[in-house]
Amino acid sequence: MDNKIVVRMEQITKIFGIVKALDQVDFELRAGEVHALLGENGSGKSTLIKVLGGIHKMEAGQIYLEGKPVTIEDVFTANQLGISIVHQELSFAPRMTVADNIFMGKECRNKLGLIDVRKIMQESQRLLDDFGSDIDPGELMCNLSISQQQVVEIVKALSNQTRILVMDEPSASLSLTEVEHLYEAVDRVKSMGISIIYVSHRMEELFRLADRVTVLRDGKYIGTVNIEETNEDDLVTMMVGREIESHYGEHKIYQNVVLELKHLSRGTAVHDINMQVRRGEVVGIAGIVGAGRSECARVIAGIDKGYEGQIILNGQEIKIRNPRDAISKGIVLIPEDRKEQGLILMQSVKFNATLCVLQKFIKAIGVNRAKQNEITDEMIDLLHIKVSGREMEVGKLSGGNQQKVVLAKWLATDPKVLILDEPTRGIDVGAKAEIYKLIDELACKGMSTILISSDLPEIMRVCDTVYVMRKGSMGGKISEDELVQEKIIKYATGVNA
Amino acid sequence: MSKIQKKERFQNGNIWKTVKNNLGIILSLLVLCVALTFATEYFLTTKNILNVLLQISTNGMIAFGMTYVILLGGIDLSVGSVVALSGTISMALMARNNWPLVPALLVGLGLGLAVGIINGILVTKVGMPAFIVTLAMMNITRGLALVMTSGKPIYVQDERLLIIGNGKFMGVIPLQVIYMLIMFLILFCILNYTRYGKHLYATGGNIEAARFSGIDVDLVRIIAYVISGLVSGIAGVMTAARLYSALPTMGEGAEMDAIASVVLGGTMMTGGSGTLGGTLIGALIIGVMNNGLNLLGVNSYWQDVAKGFIIIFAIVVDIVKNKKKK
Numbered sequence: 123m124d125n126k127i128v129v130r131m132e133q134i135t136k137i138f139g140i141v142k143a144l145d146q147v148d149f150e151l152r153a154g155e156v157h158a159l160l161g162e163n164g165s166g167k168s169t170l171i172k173v174l175g176g177i178h179k180m181e182a183g184q185i186y187l188e189g190k191p192v193t194i195e196d197v198f199t200a201n202q203l204g205i206s207i208v209h210q211e212l213s214f215a216p217r218m219t220v221a222d223n224i225f226m227g228k229e230c231r232n233k234l235g236l237i238d239v240r241k242i243m244q245e246s247q248r249l250l251d252d253f254g255s256d257i258d259p260g261e262l263m264c265n266l267s268i269s270q271q272q273v274v275e276i277v278k279a280l281s282n283q284t285r286i287l288v289m290d291e292p293s294a295s296l297s298l299t300e301v302e303h304l305y306e307a308v309d310r311v312k313s314m315g316i317s318i319i320y321v322s323h324r325m326e327e328l329f330r331l332a333d334r335v336t337v338l339r340d341g342k343y344i345g346t347v348n349i350e351e352t353n354e355d356d357l358v359t360m361m362v363g364r365e366i367e368s369h370y371g372e373h374k375i376y377q378n379v380v381l382e383l384k385h386l387s388r389g390t391a392v393h394d395i396n397m398q399v400r401r402g403e404v405v406g407i408a409g410i411v412g413a414g415r416s417e418c419a420r421v422i423a424g425i426d427k428g429y430e431g432q433i434i435l436n437g438q439e440i441k442i443r444n445p446r447d448a449i450s451k452g453i454v455l456i457p458e459d460r461k462e463q464g465l466i467l468m469q470s471v472k473f474n475a476t477l478c479v480l481q482k483f484i485k486a487i488g489v490n491r492a493k494q495n496e497i498t499d500e501m502i503d504l505l506h507i508k509v510s511g512r513e514m515e516v517g518k519l520s521g522g523n524q525q526k527v528v529l530a531k532w533l534a535t536d537p538k539v540l541i542l543d544e545p546t547r548g549i550d551v552g553a554k555a556e557i558y559k560l561i562d563e564l565a566c567k568g569m570s571t572i573l574i575s576s577d578l579p580e581i582m583r584v585c586d587t588v589y590v591m592r593k594g595s596m597g598g599k600i601s602e603d604e605l606v607q608e609k610i611i612k613y614a615t616g617v618n619a
Numbered sequence: 620m621s622k623i624q625k626k627e628r629f630q631n632g633n634i635w636k637t638v639k640n641n642l643g644i645i646l647s648l649l650v651l652c653v654a655l656t657f658a659t660e661y662f663l664t665t666k667n668i669l670n671v672l673l674q675i676s677t678n679g680m681i682a683f684g685m686t687y688v689i690l691l692g693g694i695d696l697s698v699g700s701v702v703a704l705s706g707t708i709s710m711a712l713m714a715r716n717n718w719p720l721v722p723a724l725l726v727g728l729g730l731g732l733a734v735g736i737i738n739g740i741l742v743t744k745v746g747m748p749a750f751i752v753t754l755a756m757m758n759i760t761r762g763l764a765l766v767m768t769s770g771k772p773i774y775v776q777d778e779r780l781l782i783i784g785n786g787k788f789m790g791v792i793p794l795q796v797i798y799m800l801i802m803f804l805i806l807f808c809i810l811n812y813t814r815y816g817k818h819l820y821a822t823g824g825n826i827e828a829a830r831f832s833g834i835d836v837d838l839v840r841i842i843a844y845v846i847s848g849l850v851s852g853i854a855g856v857m858t859a860a861r862l863y864s865a866l867p868t869m870g871e872g873a874e875m876d877a878i879a880s881v882v883l884g885g886t887m888m889t890g891g892s893g894t895l896g897g898t899l900i901g902a903l904i905i906g907v908m909n910n911g912l913n914l915l916g917v918n919s920y921w922q923d924v925a926k927g928f929i930i931i932f933a934i935v936v937d938i939v940k941n942k943k944k945k
Contacts, residue, residue: 423831425830425831444833444835445830445831445832445833445834446833446834446835448833449832449833450833455831457828457831462825462827462828463827463828463831464828464831465825465828466820466821466824466825466828466829466891467824467825468824468891468892469820469821469824469891473817473820473821477817477821477829477832477834478832478833480814480817480818481814484812484813484814484817486813487808487809487812487813488812489811489812531832
């Protein structure tokens, strides 16, 4: 790798209303390097790449491309200059083919001015081959896995003579195995001599992928370090500006079993699951995406109707026919997708936080607003939700605070069994730590918790006992003293590693 | 209670929220009224104002029910035809079968209810798109009304019906207007002060999240269609009573007027956001505009054109407002 600077961004300032999203931020990208951009939500990393990509206009600052000052007016100029962004929320037409998506907006035409389907197919095939991918260009986008869709987006970006590829949290929605595919793709792009800006929350992957890391905090530039010369703790400190506790007190686990599953089965997704959760215990369910973990949780929470086997709560078998049954018995599921399943984004914090406990302040007719406010405030305090007021629209909160509102909503019901499905996905380190702390606190108060997570360090940090699921069945059970990453992976994949 | 708390309470109140969220159309309505006051002497008279209210009474009622359905991201195209069929059935039972007044009218309401249940079940349990279900139901009910009447009016002679349809409260305010206001109050309270109301907003805002929260989303949706159907049934009986006859063409185009009122009132077609107060104002705007064009002697065919433009204008204002927020 030579040390030629491809992009230099100097003193970039971007203001939204009264908020300084970027405050005189510097950034530079060398030719052929993978440069990670790290920071909590709201630190300005997305804004910075959007300025580079022509989506946002900066108020002050200058961008140099290979030493020459450039003005990036819009996305089109950015593309012309060889800058492409692969966004976090993938944007493609799901019911169109891979080839159509790659050539969207620059469709080849034949002599009649009609779309040249054959040429688009051939070109796409060539591009995919060049990238070493075996994706069929004729396949519909919606039939691909997320990592394959990402590959298509990358190929699409590369087809524009891209020299600088920006990837915005590409691994956020990927499973363990899919992440590997992503990393391979990044390596391949790098080997083509293209410079990459890689935005991420996940600390461990930076050490696998990045050459250098630039950290932003609260819209300010904190520093740039070579990856070999740093470690996880240092980076976290740079990100949050304070030390984060990584270890918590022991959970006190009582002997009485609160929730027991016996031979729980439903369709093909959940098969003969046996599990026990004791009072005060945090039980993890590990496994790869598609192993049936969420499906199992959905059965217990009554989301998916009809099951075989037994669900036993405090020694008594209970029947769960719908989510109401589960909630009234004290079993709640904090769903994996907070925007789709957890929140009514257009409504207020108050509306969301009290949605599951309406009966507490609306009897037959008439709303006891004082009571509703009281419940809301209690939850805002308990979870340290950062809001400007109870009436604030949930959609305007950061990911971490949204997740806390989701938690608030179900904790307000005073549950006995808490099932968390990927509770820290896509939220920043600080909020993550707070959620871990909360899980610990609840456990110490006697809550029985089931934590579903694809994040192994998370499982090992928080859980007392871990079950591993594989293809809808139980792959194995690991108790705390033997909790090691290799064992979980072994059970999850069925391979004797 | 301290001053600040009082202020906060006031700001959280639904009336304030309604006013704030609908500032654009409230102003439009005021401007329209002021302009008409200067343009014609007749506009700002008690008689004319009551006339406007009478004109919008059925449309307004149907629009209130429609608000529930649209808040869920659904639509109910059958309302206008339900008006015709429920009015027709009630009048036919009285005129042909000599049924007494009250049971006959109740059957009319029951029909609206039944159509609502069918709509709701087909949409939720069978999973058909609301547009298709209610479009079909619109054809079925209108068709049945035509069959029952053979296309001709059914006349009824009953003193009490005359009073129900054309009576005036304290000799001034038409009873039809009172019915509309009562219906508004009832539906307003359900929407804002009951658990069902919260469930409706939650389901309309995000049906998956509502389901995860333990809300019986199918029931919520069925009830909304039932309310819409029932309100249309009431509107049908009311209309028939006003005309003391049933015409199979009653309520033609009422679904579109209702949707227009709801949309003008700021309710999002995708669901989850909107107010009943907004719908009332929406209905008033359409009513005042029609009235004004009449008073100004504009050809009535132009009223549809004006209505169309007003809807587009209202939505554009809405979009601009939302963009500014972002």
